Amino acid sequence: MVSEEKTIFSKIIDREIPADIVYEDEKCIVIKDINPKARVHLLVIPKKPIPTLFDLQPEDKDCMGHMMLLLPQLAQSQGLDGFKTQINTGESGGQEVFHIHIHLIGN
Numbered sequence: 001m002v003s004e005e006k007t008i009f010s011k012i013i014d015r016e017i018p019a020d021i022v023y024e025d026e027k028c029i030v031i032k033d034i035n036p037k038a039r040v041h042l043l044v045i046p047k048k049p050i051p052t053l054f055d056l057q058p059e060d061k062d063c064m065g066h067m068m069l070l071l072p073q074l075a076q077s078q079g080l081d082g083f084k085t086q087i088n089t090g091e092s093g094g095q096e097v098f099h100i101h102i103h104l105i106g107n
């Protein structure tokens, strides 16, 4: 079934394909976007392969909160004093990879 196929981000998490990894812990991984829209363009990705925000469950609160708290730390480590975040949700929301990720973008 298509829905059971691994996403590109799960393949990166499992080291099946390469990526520029800037941070990793037990809950998430942070990589550089392959097609950056700014000097800094990171993707913060939960290790759990949740397809979209519509699929979030109450037990995902801890992981999502963890990633939110990471954003300012990551931004500062990249020399940013301000940044944009984006979560695209669903095809009509511009989502291309169906594994939740937070874009962190700044110059």
Ligand code: 5GP
Pocket: 008, 019, 020, 031, 032, 033, 034, 035, 036, 043, 087, 088, 094, 095, 096, 097, 098
């Ligand atoms: P979405 O539109 O789903 O929010 O964004 C997906 C993002 O993932 C895009 O910005 C795209 O450039 C990035 N991306 C897609 N495939 C890869 C990949 O194989 N490696 C990396 N590092 N980024 C990717």
